[in-house]
Amino acid sequence: MELSLKKLSQGHLKPNNVTFQYGTAGFRMKASLLDYVVFTTGILAALRSKYLQGKTIGIMITASHNPPEDNGVKLVDPMGEMLAQTWEAHATTLANTSSIEALIDEIIKIVDLFEIDLKTQSSVFIARDSRESGPALLKSTIDGLNVFDSAIRDFGLLTTPQLHYLVRAGNSNGSFGHPSSEGYYAKLSIAFKQIYKINGLNNKISIIVDAANGIGAPKVQELIHDNILEYFDHFLVVNNNIENPRLLNYNCGADFVKTNQKLPENIPNPEPFNLYCSFDGDADRIVFYYITEEKHFQLLDGDKISTLLASYFIKLIKLTGLDLSVGVVQTAYANGASTKYLSEVLKVPVECTPTGVKHLHHVAQNFDIGIYFEANGHGTVLFSDNLLNKVSPTSSNLSIKTLYYLTELINQTVGDAISDCLTILLILKLLDNGPNEWNSNYQDLPNKLLKVIVNDRNLFKTTNAERTLVQPKGLQMKIDEKVNQYPNGRSFVRASGTEDAVRVYAEAATKDDSIALADQVAELVK
Numbered sequence: 001m002e003l004s005l006k007k008l009s010q011g012h013l014k015p016n017n018v019t020f021q022y023g024t025a026g027f028r029m030k031a032s033l034l035d036y037v038v039f040t041t042g043i044l045a046a047l048r049s050k051y052l053q054g055k056t057i058g059i060m061i062t063a064s065h066n067p068p069e070d071n072g073v074k075l076v077d078p079m080g081e082m083l084a085q086t087w088e089a090h091a092t093t094l095a096n097t098s099s100i101e102a103l104i105d106e107i108i109k110i111v112d113l114f115e116i117d118l119k120t121q122s123s124v125f126i127a128r129d130s131r132e133s134g135p136a137l138l139k140s141t142i143d144g145l146n147v148f149d150s151a152i153r154d155f156g157l158l159t160t161p162q163l164h165y166l167v168r169a170g171n172s173n174g175s176f177g178h179p180s181s182e183g184y185y186a187k188l189s190i191a192f193k194q195i196y197k198i199n200g201l202n203n204k205i206s207i208i209v210d211a212a213n214g215i216g217a218p219k220v221q222e223l224i225h226d227n228i229l230e231y232f233d234h235f236l237v238v239n240n241n242i243e244n245p246r247l248l249n250y251n252c253g254a255d256f257v258k259t260n261q262k263l264p265e266n267i268p269n270p271e272p273f274n275l276y277c278s279f280d281g282d283a284d285r286i287v288f289y290y291i292t293e294e295k296h297f298q299l300l301d302g303d304k305i306s307t308l309l310a311s312y313f314i315k316l317i318k319l320t321g322l323d324l325s326v327g328v329v330q331t332a333y334a335n336g337a338s339t340k341y342l343s344e345v346l347k348v349p350v351e352c353t354p355t356g357v358k359h360l361h362h363v364a365q366n367f368d369i370g371i372y373f374e375a376n377g378h379g380t381v382l383f384s385d386n387l388l389n390k391v392s393p394t395s396s397n398l399s400i401k402t403l404y405y406l407t408e409l410i411n412q413t414v415g416d417a418i419s420d421c422l423t424i425l426l427i428l429k430l431l432d433n434g435p436n437e438w439n440s441n442y443q444d445l446p447n448k449l450l451k452v453i454v455n456d457r458n459l460f461k462t463t464n465a466e467r468t469l470v471q472p473k474g475l476q477m478k479i480d481e482k483v484n485q486y487p488n489g490r491s492f493v494r495a496s497g498t499e500d501a502v503r504v505y506a507e508a509a510t511k512d513d514s515i516a517l518a519d520q521v522a523e524l525v526k
């Protein structure tokens with residue numbers, strides 16, 4: 001190992017004065033700083049695979065909705081989940097070693113700690129989004145993997161959720177689908193067609209997809225054009241230019257639309273009540289929207305997606321006659337009106353977790369149907385083994401059959417813009433709803449999100465799923481005093497996991513109040 005490490009590490013140097021941290025989305029920063037990090041992450045992926053008796057681990061090189069000059073890397077565990085939390089610290093330690101000797105020491109510590117048999121061959125699937133820096137970072141990652149005996153499959157350009165699917169499929173002996181892009185398309189499109197056909201749907205579907213000039217563009221086109229185009233009377237992908245890397249996430253994409261609450265660039269002649277959606281740069285987030293007769297922009301974000309899914313699944317479960325639990329998982333960013341609607345009107349249990357998909361995913365596993373979405377559009381639905389044992393494509397009950405195919409259509413490994421998109425489009429047809437009916441279930445409380453630069457964001461410590469500050473001491477009391485001055489007021493403060501800043505969220509009965517509350521809380525934080 002020492003010999004190959006010395007050889008392969010040549011050219012991969014840790015930059016000075018930077019501390020790396022494997023955070024909620026893996027490592028993410030300016031691509032120019034990432035070479036050493038991807039090299040050490042390659043090493044760790046190989047070790048993780050060996051530790052898990054050669055099961056396949058995934059490496060995704062992406063910076064999601066971040067600007068084009070950024071990049072990042074994250075690891076995917078064998079069942080398609082995020083890397084186990086206990087290993088995040090090891091990823092961080094390896095990335096921060098500043099000499100070959102220190103790196104070797106840390107590797108040996110991990111090998112000893114987990115009693116890893118280095119003779120076990122590691123297996124790793126790797127993919128990247130469309131960023132310009134991707135190919136060079138891929139090469140360095142592979143150098144890291146080659147420090148040990150590793151079987152590497154490079155899938156080239158993929159969406160993040162495609163890679164999650166492939167990793168799970170690769171570890172599931174065919175029971176999850178074929179471990180190839182074709183297998184992914186086949187699984188989704190067969191389920192889509194079946195749901196459409198067995199339910200006797202005949203109205204065709206219309207959607208315009210803004211793909212953020214990211215990798216979702218060619219992938220959604222491939223899936224729909226090659227498999228299910230006949231079910232659409234209008235299907236168009238805009239912002240689909242991945243040739244010009246500078247356009248990625250620029251004035252388009254899910255994050256732009258959610259943050260600015262307006263249409264992305266390049267929507268041709270927006271028509272009232274047409275349905276649009278936006279992916280982010282690696283297609284694991286989706287938000288929908290439309291404009292009204294008066295040309296008002298209406299956002300259907302992760303909260304609206306959750307509530308639509310919850311109301312549909314509650315109806316479907318009743319029709320199946322099965323005894324199955326449904327629950328929704330949100331974060332503190334969920335609009336208060338959505339939480340109220342879920343618990344008071346739909347009467348489903350709602351859980352709140354800290355930000356970051358791994359937290360929501362974990363809690364969603366407590367239900368037979370666990371629906372989780374962050375307000376920003378990142379989410380999916382998980383189905384329990386109990387449920388999977390009760391549904392079948394050969395059932396004589398139409399609702400049970402439909403439920404079975406939904407478990408195939410929905411990517412249960414991680415939020416998946418393409419899979420979520422097809423699911424929502426079908427559910428709208430099944431409910432015979434347009435965007436306006438969907439949006440009318442509840443009205444969002446006006447809200448404001450601010451970013452505040454502080455000296456040290458690590459001073460801000462929270463509890464109660466990030467809704468209450470425990471440090472700095474006394475600050476929460478001051479925030480509460482402000483909140484109490486506004487009808488329907490709610491506000492919380494948390495340190496960002498991806499930027500060196502603190503985020504302030506506020507909502508209240510009116511737009512002006514939400515802005516005033518956010519400003520006042522931001523003043524307290526500074």
Ligand code: 16G
Pocket residue numbers: 024025355356357358374376378495496497498499503
């Ligand atoms: C990461 C998370 C995303 C979360 C965001 C919050 C994953 C895969 N991604 O991008 O879900 O919404 O961080 O960012 O978990 P913040 O901590 O900067 O507010």
Ligand code: ZN
Pocket residue numbers: 064065160280281282283284285
């Ligand atoms: Zn993303």
